[in-house]
Amino acid sequence: MATQDPSPRPGPVSYRGRSSLPMASSNTDDREVPQFEPFQLMPRGPPPLKEFLDIWDVNNLNDINKKQHHTDLYANENLIVRRAQEFQIRITFDRAYNPLQDQFLLEFVIGRYPQVSKGTYIPIRIEEERPQSWRGRILETKDNMVTVGITATPDCIVGRFRVYVAVITPYGIRRTQRDPSSDVYILFNPWSEADSVYLDDEAELGECILNETGVLYHGEVKDISVRPWSYGQFEYGVLDACLFVMDKASMPLINRGDAVKVARMASAMMNSRDDDGVLVGNWSGDYTYGVAPTAWTGSVEILLNYANSGMPVCYAQCWVYAAVFNTFLRCLGIPARVVTNFYSAHDNNGNLKTDLIVDEDGQVDKERTKDSIWNYHCWNECYMARPDLPQGFGGWQVVDATPQETSDGLYRCGPASVYAIKHGQVCYPFDAPFVFAEVNSDVVFYKRNKNGTLEQVKVDKTHVGRLVLTKEIGSDKSRDITSQYKFPEGTEEERTVLEKAEEFGCSRVQSTLPPADVELRITVQDVMVGNDFQLGLEFKNLSELKRTASVYISGNIVYYTGVTSSEFKFKTQKVKLEPFEYKKVTLDVSSKEYLSKLVEQANLNFIITGRISETGQIISAMQVVALHTPKLSVKVSGSSKVSGESFVTVEFTNPFKYNLENVSLRVEGPGLMKAKSKHYSVIPPNSSLTWTEPFSPWRPGPAWLIASLDCAALRQVYGHVEVNIQSSEGGL
């Protein structure tokens, strides 16, 4: 047998023989085109070009174009315009342009191997209509100046183009020299009906494209918390960082005009799995080598760090992935928002089942219960047509950058049509069964018999996907969009949808169990970290006979992923119920019991399970308590004018009876100040810190300053303040 020594691994194999050229998959790579390109062998000496137009100046008219194209907010000196909308370029020649005699072209070029048929080389002849090509027309001729109006096709590549003006002579083509400052960025255009990302709602675009700040929802469904985030899609360097992400993914340029493909690529690239993408996930609580996921205040620092180093940034959990993804999408011009799904089923490949196993006495079998339901999960929605699917599946699409164990074995998810999810049409790409399961899984309680076999004792079909929230347009309020994912519980439509999804392999649990005749509910008030509190156990006997419930009460410290870190409280209790009796039992929980064991987001999960002596039926209830954290105070003083000196002051008082150690603070605000951070080695009990930083706003209008405080013992402490910056001349 031929021996093959595997140790000296050959390098990457050349494209030779495989294709004529490597696939163009970088916006950064370029190649100079010649300043003079002769048509044939030239006679000796320079060609007699004197009589032909010479180009003196090309003006991209940034101010006019950027205003019209909604790109004036980008902190970027180059022209940025959108597809399918005319923009203007003013060319100054050495003499007046004569249409009857002079011929010139505008050339837009992207990447290393420009080709007309790939859309990477676009020669625009003035006043010439060609199907599926960019349009050019003369808007004005004045002295030696010609103002040309150019309209990119609605499906053209999105990225940074090099621009040349070329004059055609009988001897060859005379061109302008490459000038990076004249490069033009072309973006998606949600304002244009012709573009696949068209969104016909100016207010919604104000939020989903133009708003640089927002809020993210977390906590528990009955006690929702909110935190601010700086998306910063217009900040200096962010647009280039987004293009870098596509280059790093080696995404073929030819695909970069397709919003579906761009969104799918980015869902993979936001996480570092497989492809050294933007963010490294870490749920362990040990963030020694990076920034704790809870400590970030915005996306800008993360994207710039990634673009500068080319290395994944540490660390992220779901809302960090979603927030940075949101920046990416808005920056390129794809309408996007972050949504939070409360009680999200995970890693289950669309099999719609999450298992909880109790033993014969009704006590949770911790060793065998391996599934968890996330208290909440953040993902993104982006708005686009779906030309790859039948009619009706356009609109909002789920994309999810948090790495999951999906069926495809790849750490990417979506775009999956929200409409398709709602209607159980999970046979269409991409990853619809997975998203369907995230909002529709059943929680199955099993009793494990001694011989190892399992028996279903309860199926909860309403726990998962309880609420889907996003930020309200133009307001800080929340907007319940659950009804866009699901029909109301118990309706005919809901049943039909679940049957439809089952046809495509999303099999639900078949349950023919009679409901138990004793009901159990847990109630709790809002609780601040460090406070004692009471849990209410409400029993309701629905039968006309006496009932005795023997219950196990288990209080657990959990991660937001639902994974248990430790059990801090355990108690058994017997409750006797008369026929039809309602009884409330209270349980005292003191801060001493849980405080030293808290992890991460200060979530407690109470699981009550038990057995009714008279019937053998198993009863159960679960309740997550997301402890509230103290707030940061953020205040602004000073001029509040563009370029004026202002100050932000962040204040915090340690409300606990113990030291907070290794505390990091962070503050930033798009248009106001770049992210700054500060470190405190210790904050003693009841002691306060005050941190003041000067800043100088560079843009007028309303804006947010967002601050966070983070240490191992206390996470998710946030604050923000809105400021209205006046332009330096006075009025806005």
Place this chain on the structure above:
Amino acid sequence: MATQDPSPRPGPVSYRGRSSLPMASSNTDDREVPQFEPFQLMPRGPPPLKEFLDIWDVNNLNDINKKQHHTDLYANENLIVRRAQEFQIRITFDRAYNPLQDQFLLEFVIGRYPQVSKGTYIPIRIEEERPQSWRGRILETKDNMVTVGITATPDCIVGRFRVYVAVITPYGIRRTQRDPSSDVYILFNPWSEADSVYLDDEAELGECILNETGVLYHGEVKDISVRPWSYGQFEYGVLDACLFVMDKASMPLINRGDAVKVARMASAMMNSRDDDGVLVGNWSGDYTYGVAPTAWTGSVEILLNYANSGMPVCYAQCWVYAAVFNTFLRCLGIPARVVTNFYSAHDNNGNLKTDLIVDEDGQVDKERTKDSIWNYHCWNECYMARPDLPQGFGGWQVVDATPQETSDGLYRCGPASVYAIKHGQVCYPFDAPFVFAEVNSDVVFYKRNKNGTLEQVKVDKTHVGRLVLTKEIGSDKSRDITSQYKFPEGTEEERTVLEKAEEFGCSRVQSTLPPADVELRITVQDVMVGNDFQLGLEFKNLSELKRTASVYISGNIVYYTGVTSSEFKFKTQKVKLEPFEYKKVTLDVSSKEYLSKLVEQANLNFIITGRISETGQIISAMQVVALHTPKLSVKVSGSSKVSGESFVTVEFTNPFKYNLENVSLRVEGPGLMKAKSKHYSVIPPNSSLTWTEPFSPWRPGPAWLIASLDCAALRQVYGHVEVNIQSSEGGL
């Protein structure tokens, strides 16, 4: 801003906080279960277990089971059975089994974290019916022996299970010890109606599951070549290597019962891109660090090498990927075949367009023509239901392991329903638009004007996907399955399908060009490498006027990917045609012109383009000439009996006028001999080599010995012989 030093990269992050357990994604990982598992705290001293059953012996009845399950061909000592079909296990206890008093279980366990609800721990109680669970029943009781019949569910995980017999006592569970030789492999079952890979055709199963050898088609559509291949799916170690591939992909065990997911995972894992999969692609002609793609004779060596080293094997081109993928699928029990598509469009993301650019005189613009059409391309079809799609898309599915620049940016393709491709229903997963383009693209001829703009001059809608072939069932003949991919050219159905596909973004070229009134065709005979030959240029004037054609004749050495290596012949010619005249012009090609420049598969591509003086119309024709290579002679002598001594003799004569240098020979035959290779530093002109190797067959029945000869100057020299091996006792 917080600084983050990217250089010390943290290791892989733990699953802590993210999930309760890591996802079980390895069949190799295991964990011992205790031999005695007490139910509660035990009294001091060993429990009084004397009165309960003790297990003396467990017999997997390999001979009976393997025959019934069509797994007797596997060179593997363990029991191998298929899903949804009963197999027998015989247990010997220390005394007779008493059903009224004794309780025992059979436990099937896979992976490190066995769980009932994930299908990784299967406890089977005898005579107990449970929905969605494996069935166990007593077939026979005799003395101390009990024969149990076990039926795995039709969707259970495919892989290697550990098996325990467990006796239940009031004190706990008493188990057999782990014994690797009693491990049971469970495979897909195409013979069972209940299995998703069910194929109701015994003859087809004989080919697509049981045949260990086959042929692959290549060459040119009018002059097809064929080569033998040893799939060897039953050879020693191959089944374990296939399971290793899934482990290497970290494919969650829970997905390994799903044929769609297994096929998709494997389409990624057959190539080394992204995931260090099985084979490294190389089309460059430089195979210094491995085996030339043309030199392999079978899959076994490749898979064993991969499983042993864990490193990708060098090198592959499309037919090697397809052939090894075929072994993988057949080995696990998924019906599979290799197909060849002649004139396959590639790397074009489903945009259905391949461009050829000519200048204003009609000469090919080599610098700007970057697309290539592969002379042929091999992929796989596998047979399965598609529960993830609406009704009607089951059956044969395209999977393609050759790494391509797909829209998804990932090197995997399929499964895509062949029925969906034929009907233009490309909106269903996976990668249907890409496969659709491979068989349906247009070839567009552009004329490039001096100012850089392009003008369509001809669209050939019939060149691509001309013929799809696979091996005939139970014969060496070929089977034309083009009609399973496309409706006949020019039919109403064809037009409807193309419109349908267009709705989903597969946009064809809109052409309103009048057909040229001069037709041009190229004809050629079959040509042996090293021979001179003649090319016929047939002109037909369809008009009633005189026509003058000025043509450029370009002869090129090409790779099978259609990429040009060099131009070896160039000629211009003027042809005058009377009204309605037919004229044939011949062109002499001498071996001297091409021989020294040949690459790889000895393909020549003639492109004739030109211009009709009277009308300005562009005419064009293309013809690939796949030069024939000499054959290897393979002969067998000796006993031709199992375990008897036989000999294989490979003979070859160098027919050329030059030395063949660094020649490697290879021979193998499943059931007969493992792959052996031999190296010759030089074979002078007209000189012969004779290589004889002894072998000792280990299986009766018909089998093939397959040989190859390969060197840089001459590739694709093959031969094979069929032998009928008699069992050692005499008759078969």
